[in-house]
Amino acid sequence: xxxxxxxxxxxxxxxxxxxxxxxxxxxxxxxxxxxxxxxxxxxxxxxxxxxxxxxxxxxxxxxxxxxxxxxxxxxxxxxxxxxxxxxxxxxxxxxxxxxxxxxxxxxxxxxxxxxxxxxxxxxxxxxxxxxxxxxxxxxxxxxxxxxxxxxxxxxxxxxxxxxxxxxxxxxxxxxxxxxxxxxxxxxxxxxxxxxxxxxxxxxxxxxxxxxxxxxxxxxxxxxxxxxxxxxxxxxxxxxxxxxxxxxxxxxxxxxxxxxxxxxxxxxxxxxxxxxxxxxxxxxxxxxxxxxxxxxxxxxxxxxxxxxxxxxxxxxxxxxxxxxxxxxxxxxxxxxxxxxxxxxxxxxxxxxxxxxxxxxxxxxx
Amino acid sequence: xxxxxxxxxxxxxxxxxxxxxxxxxxxxxxxxxxxxxxxxxxxxxxxxxxxxxxxxxxxxxxxxxxxxxxxxxxxxxxxxxxxxxxxxxxxxxxxxxxxxxxxxxxxxxxxxxxxxxxxxxxxxxxxxxxxxxxxxxxxxxxxxxxxxxxxxxxxxxxxxxxxxxxxxxxxxxxxxxxxxxxxxxxxxxxxxxxxxxxxxxxxxxxxxxxxxxxxxxxxxxxxxxxxxxxxx
Numbered sequence: 001x002x003x004x005x006x007x008x009x010x011x012x013x014x015x016x017x018x019x020x021x022x023x024x025x026x027x028x029x030x031x032x033x034x035x036x037x038x039x040x041x042x043x044x045x046x047x048x049x050x051x052x053x054x055x056x057x058x059x060x061x062x063x064x065x066x067x068x069x070x071x072x073x074x075x076x077x078x079x080x081x082x083x084x085x086x087x088x089x090x091x092x093x094x095x096x097x098x099x100x101x102x103x104x105x106x107x108x109x110x111x112x113x114x115x116x117x118x119x120x121x122x123x124x125x126x127x128x129x130x131x132x133x134x135x136x137x138x139x140x141x142x143x144x145x146x147x148x149x150x151x152x153x154x155x156x157x158x159x160x161x162x163x164x165x166x167x168x169x170x171x172x173x174x175x176x177x178x179x180x181x182x183x184x185x186x187x188x189x190x191x192x193x194x195x196x197x198x199x200x201x202x203x204x205x206x207x208x209x210x211x212x213x214x215x216x217x218x219x220x221x222x223x224x225x226x227x228x229x230x231x232x233x234x235x236x237x238x239x240x241x242x243x244x245x246x247x248x249x250x251x252x253x254x255x256x257x258x259x260x261x262x263x264x265x266x267x268x269x270x271x272x273x274x275x276x277x278x279x280x281x282x283x284x285x286x287x288x289x290x291x292x293x294x295x296x297x298x299x300x301x302x303x304x305x306x307x308x309x310x311x312x313x314x315x316x317x318x319x320x321x322x323x324x325x326x327x328x329x330x331x332x333x334x335x336x337x338x339x340x341x342x343x344x345x346x347x348x349x350x351x352x353x354x355x356x357x358x359x360x361x362x363x364x
Numbered sequence: 365x366x367x368x369x370x371x372x373x374x375x376x377x378x379x380x381x382x383x384x385x386x387x388x389x390x391x392x393x394x395x396x397x398x399x400x401x402x403x404x405x406x407x408x409x410x411x412x413x414x415x416x417x418x419x420x421x422x423x424x425x426x427x428x429x430x431x432x433x434x435x436x437x438x439x440x441x442x443x444x445x446x447x448x449x450x451x452x453x454x455x456x457x458x459x460x461x462x463x464x465x466x467x468x469x470x471x472x473x474x475x476x477x478x479x480x481x482x483x484x485x486x487x488x489x490x491x492x493x494x495x496x497x498x499x500x501x502x503x504x505x506x507x508x509x510x511x512x513x514x515x516x517x518x519x520x521x522x523x524x525x526x527x528x529x530x531x532x533x534x535x536x537x538x539x540x541x542x543x544x545x546x547x548x549x550x551x552x553x554x555x556x557x558x559x560x561x562x563x564x565x566x567x568x569x570x571x572x573x574x575x576x577x578x579x580x581x582x583x584x585x586x587x588x589x590x591x592x593x594x595x596x
Contacts, residue, residue, distance in 0.1 A: 206438075206440065207440075209483070209484050210440040210484045210485050211484075212484060213480055213481050213482075213483055213484020213485060214465055214481075214484065216480040216484075217467060217477045217480045217481060220473055220476055220477060220480060221467070221469075221470060221471075221473055221477060225467055225469065225470070225477075226465050226466075226467055227465065227466045227467070227468065228461065228462070228464075228465060228466070229449065229451035229454060229455075229461045229464065229466060230451070230461065231451060231452060231455055231461070241450070241451030241452050242451075243449075243451070243466065243468070246465050265549070266549055266551075267456050267576075267578065267579060267580035268453060268456060268550065268551075268552070268553075268576040268577075268578070268579075268580040269450055269452040269453040269456055269580060270450045270453060271424045271425055271428065271449070271450040271453045271454075272424065272446070272447070272448050272449070272450055273448050273449075273450050273451075274448050275448050301545070301546065317540065317543045317544055317545055318543070318545065318546060319543045319544070319546065319547060319548050319549045319550070320549075339543060339549060339550050341540050341543060341550075344418075344420070345420065345421065345537075345538045345539060345540070346419065346420030346421070347420065347540050347543075347550055347553070348420075361450065362419075362420065363420065363422075363425075363550065363553070364417075364419060364420055364421070364422060364423060364424035364425065
């Protein structure tokens with residue numbers, strides 16, 4: 001799964017609560033100013049607040065612009081960084097860096113295993129000569145979970161750049177602490193209402209109740225975990241639809257453009273559109289690989305398929321090919337799409353380029 | 365004479381004044397073709413409905429269809445654990461996309477996320493990753509009852525939801541129509557749907573549906589061979 005790209009605002013002076021509780025009050029101010037710029041910012045723990053990067057980057061014209069606008073707007077001494085996943089984004093903020101998408105693992109490699117905030121694990125690893133996240137990431141996963149347990153396995157995924165969430169990064173009581181700092185009743189549960197710009201013109205009681213439950217899920221799983229579907233037209237099943245985070249400005253316009261799109265497959269549409277298409281082999285009666293010719297025609301009649309090296313299944317019906325002449329996966333290539341039904345009654349949408357086939361979508 | 369005739373409503377007004385608050389009362393509407401599957405002709409708040417089917421047999425279509433009428437009537441709905449939802453298919457089934465949130469990748473937090481959503485929305489559709497633990501199932505069903513939301517659970521086998529549903533729908537035999545060997549296209553899937561579960565007592569039955577029909581919506585399928593799903 002792709003990690004959520006996040007902007008983190010990190011306040012060096014506000015990491016620890018002092019005797020007078022002034023840090024929490026100052027942090028309330030930081031969260032408020034950040035929220036004015038990007039309404040879906042939320043506090044992670046004292047001195048750390050995060051927001052999804054994609055929306056604001058589009059809005060302000062790039063991640064650099066978001067960072068400089070934030071530094072300007074907040075006023076406090078803040079460090080701002082951008083990276084994939086919360087763990088890396090917090091470190092990026094400390095280092096005031098924008099880590100390019102997909103380069104989390106390289107970015108994390110030189111940092112000390114102490115950054116995982118697991119002192120016992122860090123000591124054990126250092127005794128074994130494993131001092132950096134890069135060395136930790138290089139250990140084989142089964143060994144890590146066997147030897148150090150589930151929590152270390154989770155930390156290992158983080159070091160490998162495959163996960164951004166680590167128990168302990170988020171302070172579950174931060175909203176409550178900020179309510180205290182704002183002088184509100186901490187137990188009233190009156191979190192500031194998360195809003196859906198452009199949609200909750202006049203929010204009903206039901207809308208407010210729903211909004212609070214969505215915010216709770218976002219607190220649990222991250223801001224981009226709660227999505228609205230939106231249809232924008234297009235020929236590819238994957239291109240026709242978009243998912244936008246609930247609460248982001250784009251979500252305000254979520255909805256359907258019902259205009260039929262020329263060249264798209266007729267309904268019914270697939271219920272599962274795979275974000276990462278799966279490889280599948282397709283052969284004809286003689287056992288030869290089927291493929292698509294330069295003119296977008298099939299050579300050979302599809303007779304059997306095997307998903308990811310699994311058992312061969314007989315193809316009982318198929319239709320197409322529908323040529324894909326558009327840009328697809330960012331390279332201009334000759335591809336074709338074929339609907340296929342196997343003997344078990346299951347229908348799939350396949351996509352072929354020359355002799356290579358993928359499952360693009362499922363009809364469940 | 366200013367006799368007030370409250371029943372007379374201009375045509376089309378009903379659409380304009382469609383409620384934006386959750387549907388009141390104890391029932392949440394389902395698409396008309398599916399109503400006969402439910403003892404009340406609708407989803408009852410506080411109950412758990414399981415929808416079971418092998419991969420590719422249309423259980424996702426049936427489960428998503430249960431959100432269509434409720435979302436159109438103004439209810440908020442949520443779908444937890446459908447990893448790559450077909451948004452176009454959802455719209456074709458009649459779902460109002462402005463009223464449905466998707467939580468596609470809850471990971472091990474699926475039960476927590478569903479539990480967070482039950483107090484806030486009217487229908488929560490959840491697909492557990494494999495067989496659910498008894499404690500999680502019991503907790504979620506209890507929470508749906510307590511918060512008066514409808515819980516719809518999408519599973520492969522009926523037994524994957526250890527608590528059992530108040531109503532258990534399962535998709536059996538299926539057949540795609542409209543597609544041949546090298547001609548036509550997928551037009552409709554005829555599917556047998558069985559009804560069981562505690563609240564179905566004595567009403568256990570099986571019916572044929574198009575899951576979906578040629579329009580992408582669900583429809584009742586006649587018992588015998590038909591000219592084609594377009595006619596349904």
